[in-house]
Amino acid sequence: MAVDFEKLAVTGVQSLRPYQPGKPIEELARELGLDEKDIVKLASNENPLGPSPKALAAIDAAMPEITLYPDGYGFDLKKALSDKLGVGMDQITLGNGSSDILDFIARVFANDGDNIVVSQHSFAIYGIVAKMVGAECIAVPAVNFGHDLDAMAAAINDNTRIVFITNPNNPTGTWLTAAEIRTFMQKVPDDVLVLLDEAYFEYVQEADYADGIELLPEFPNLVVARTFSKAYGLAALRVGYAVSSPQLADLLNRVRPPFNVNSLALAAAEAALSDHEYVASSIAVNNSGLQQMVAGFDKLGLDYIPSVGNFIAFKMPVSVDAMQVYQQLLAKGVIVRPIANYEMADYLRVSVGTEAQNATFIEALTQVLS
Numbered sequence: 281m282a283v284d285f286e287k288l289a290v291t292g293v294q295s296l297r298p299y300q301p302g303k304p305i306e307e308l309a310r311e312l313g314l315d316e317k318d319i320v321k322l323a324s325n326e327n328p329l330g331p332s333p334k335a336l337a338a339i340d341a342a343m344p345e346i347t348l349y350p351d352g353y354g355f356d357l358k359k360a361l362s363d364k365l366g367v368g369m370d371q372i373t374l375g376n377g378s379s380d381i382l383d384f385i386a387r388v389f390a391n392d393g394d395n396i397v398v399s400q401h402s403f404a405i406y407g408i409v410a411k412m413v414g415a416e417c418i419a420v421p422a423v424n425f426g427h428d429l430d431a432m433a434a435a436i437n438d439n440t441r442i443v444f445i446t447n448p449n450n451p452t453g454t455w456l457t458a459a460e461i462r463t464f465m466q467k468v469p470d471d472v473l474v475l476l477d478e479a480y481f482e483y484v485q486e487a488d489y490a491d492g493i494e495l496l497p498e499f500p501n502l503v504v505a506r507t508f509s510k511a512y513g514l515a516a517l518r519v520g521y522a523v524s525s526p527q528l529a530d531l532l533n534r535v536r537p538p539f540n541v542n543s544l545a546l547a548a549a550e551a552a553l554s555d556h557e558y559v560a561s562s563i564a565v566n567n568s569g570l571q572q573m574v575a576g577f578d579k580l581g582l583d584y585i586p587s588v589g590n591f592i593a594f595k596m597p598v599s600v601d602a603m604q605v606y607q608q609l610l611a612k613g614v615i616v617r618p619i620a621n622y623e624m625a626d627y628l629r630v631s632v633g634t635e636a637q638n639a640t641f642i643e644a645l646t647q648v649l650s
């Protein structure tokens with residue numbers, strides 16, 4: 281008799297639905313019979329400037345080494361991060377993207393029957409890593425699309441192992457101050473881990489925005505995750521990292537697959553970290569782009585959620601279907617992100633692009649809504 285292997289999969293995997301990424305440029309170009317350069321993709325919060333020239337040069341220089349396994353410890357990148365962040369190398373865990381880190385923390389600390397607390401409208405990967413280890417994911421209702429930290433602290437129970445906090449949050453762009461996070465951390469039991477996901481850290485300009493790494497000495501149960509995928513412009517290379525106490529880093533490193541960050545990625549990330557000019561222009565382009573987007577939404581009379589990230593969620597006018605607008609934008613070669621799976625069916629999320637890309641998007645949206 282034929283075996284139904286689905287029944288053999290562990291419980292968490294049976295109910296798992298794969299992460300839905302933004303639509304790739306190649307796919308839409310194929311569907312529309314267009315050239316890839318005529319497609320504007322503002323769907324995955326990628327850096328619109330293209331890679332840092334220093335990162336590209338570092339990749340070229342590292343190319344002859346690709347027959348060798350990479351440095352599994354990632355010494356040079358860890359050293360560069362350690363110098364920049366003022367933390368010990370033994371506090372750093374490298375990930376194949378920071379998504380890897382989210383997976384490590386779930387696998388180290390959560391199991392069948394445990395739970396993980398998250399906010400409503402927060403990153404889809406949290407639910408996926410929770411399910412993967414058989415843990416329940418408790419989503420606490422958001423307030424004004426942001427984390428309700430008081431309610432999240434109150435949701436922690438005896439079975440809670442991890443809380444995921446996203447600052448700023450994707451896809452809503454809302455953010456938390458250092459004081460808010462400190463107050464929250466004081467309420468969290470010492471034996472519950474808090475993963476502070478700072479994927480968009482570099483973009484945030486607000487003076488009282490929390491720098492999770494500064495909070496580490498006060499809170500031994502805190503783990504901060506950052507990435508090279510966004511402001512550092514290296515999404516395809518998959519490099520992220522966690523900063524934590526040395527003991528937590530040791531535990532995370534035990535489940536880290538050997539060689540999880542390849543040598544081209546290690547070299548590029550180290551070079552990007554020192555390309556201050558590139559990061560500064562990324563931030564400048566993002567700041568003016570956010571203003572450009574907001575001006576466009578204001579002109580169209582659309583509501584949006586004020587964002588400190590490199591993306592912004594905007595709301596459909598009454599009786600306009602977001603999926604339909606998404607499809608109509610696709611037909612014009614513009615890819616944005618539907619976020620119905622984040623319980624935001626009336627919204628679409630658009631990443632901030634170059635000035636020209638933003639203008640193309642606003643023009644296409646204006647036509648679709650007219």
Ligand SMILES: *Cc1c(COP(=O)(O)O)cnc(C)c1O
Nearest residue numbers: 377378379403450479507509520
């Ligand atoms: C983009 C993003 C990440 C980082 O993903 P990588 O795996 O590093 O590419 C992590 N958290 C959130 C909330 C994000 O939006």
